[in-house]
Amino acid sequence: MLKQAQRAYNFNAGPSALPFAVLEKAQQELVNFQGTGMSVMELSHRSATYEQVHNEAIASLKELMNIPEDYHVLFLQGGASTQFATIPMNFLAQGKKAGYIMTGSWSEKAHKEAKMLGETYVVASTKETNYNRIPALDELKYEDNTAYVHLTSNNTIFGTEWFTFPDTGDLPLIADMSSDILSHPIDVSKFAMIYAGAQKNLGPSGVTVVILRPDMLERANANVPTMFRYDTHVKNNSLYNTPPTFGIYMLSLVLEWAKEQGGLEALAKMNKEKAALIYDVIDQSEGFYRGHAEKDSRSLMNITFRLASEELEKKFLAEAKEAGFVGLNGHRSVGGCRASIYNAVPYESCKVLSEFMKDFMKKNG
Template structure:
């Protein structure tokens, strides 16, 4: 078994860290899953052994997130980026328009895809301040004939996160929660749809989770290719075609691990403690480190910061790499530094980074 001391200090933005206990469990069951004589990767997706894995993962997600019983939980493929197109294809009819709150690169991409299928508008945007904050709720203005409202709950590139979501009334609220799903409790009933790529907090890459309120299917466009229709996957329990079975198995193990951490309340407490270690190193550095996000918009999942010069940043990243830290480079589109502190990143890893930052400052201030 791997020891934590042998593991990298993994701050990758995605695919990202998985719980060590989950990796060890998968290792134990890799060759022979529950006496079947086969790996999960070899099981038929129509078999009883796999069906149990599949349905338990759905049940666990509903339990952890408090998802209303009538909502559909789907396991899809193509990442959240495919959802950018599927959502307007299904839910943006002629004569209506989709409203997007633009808070970063991924919401910009979601809006760009929606424009290909119908009328859209920007409810609010933080582009003028380089996406360093989440809009205040009173900045959001909805137009008539809005089909749905779309938000991106956490912005991995810029390091901002929604903690209070808008009350959109009768307007369906759709959220891309790819990078903060399961990180803190939410009221799932406020959303008509939630979707997320798995590779941050849910499991390995290859699975996309979609949580859909039933009434959304009633208004869905029927003139959409079969695999891009949500009702196709609802009717077939996400088994219309071969799903990413191993990824769903791993997702199920991550959900069981999350329950053992005290559920989402326990995970949020842990995440706040982890993030505080790094944010405190930034705040107490007297400007040596400069956080990108405004304090009331700071993400618990992606901590973004700069140093005084690009040369100093290169030196910081080079020394960090030598010390065993992985994934601290900022996104290629914005540069700087980023520590992604997803659920499975241990407290000790964040503490080690905090100490490294403090020591680096002492040497270079």
């Protein structure tokens, strides 16, 4: 069996690293889950054994994130990208408009889908500076007849992250938290809805978590196809059709692992320490490495940086690959380099990367 020390230095943006202890436990239980003689993948989603896994995952997420008791937790399919359209289908009523805060590619995609279904406007945007910062709260301008306000809490491609969320008052605030959910404590009660693809911090790809305030169901459009109505999944505890059972099982193991680490406060501390290892190298490199994001907007999940030339970047990435690093290429739309350091990326991997960056700078500076 592969040992943890033999694992790659995995900085993939998603699907991304999973905790080694979670993979080991899943391996142990793979062919015979709880004495059933079956894998979790073979269990009926209507069985009591699977239902326990399902409900424990919901309870663990509520515990870790301190989700208000009346909020609904759903496990859906289709990724966060499906939610880009499902949200306006349900909540963008005729005569209303949806406000989008533009901080990167994913907010652009969410906005594009909403525009197909109703009236929208841009609350604020940092596109003019190539999305290198999060807008200041006083830049946010809300219009009358707003159905909801949408933001992307962490921007994987540009490496920026919200740390202080806007108070939208009576306007429902909806957040795509796909890439920083579970990485630090947040006040869930500020949000009418939170959604997240699982493949960064929650588990493998295939599960989308939706956290929904109950009053949003009263606002929802009833003339939406059954599978795209949130009340369908609320009424059936996300079991209206066959859910991604193995992905939810893996998610439940990741949540148990997160509790064993000390919860979100402990994970936030570790994430800050990991990020500091790499940001410190960038800051002390005298311009050899240039971070994309402004310092007060820097993501703790995705560290984006450039070198002096594309040739030097290619050399850096080639040598990093030879040294066992995976996933350091920047997104194809912006180039450069990116280290994604989600919860499951070990401190030791970030330490080794920081030393590699220092060594590369000495040889090529």
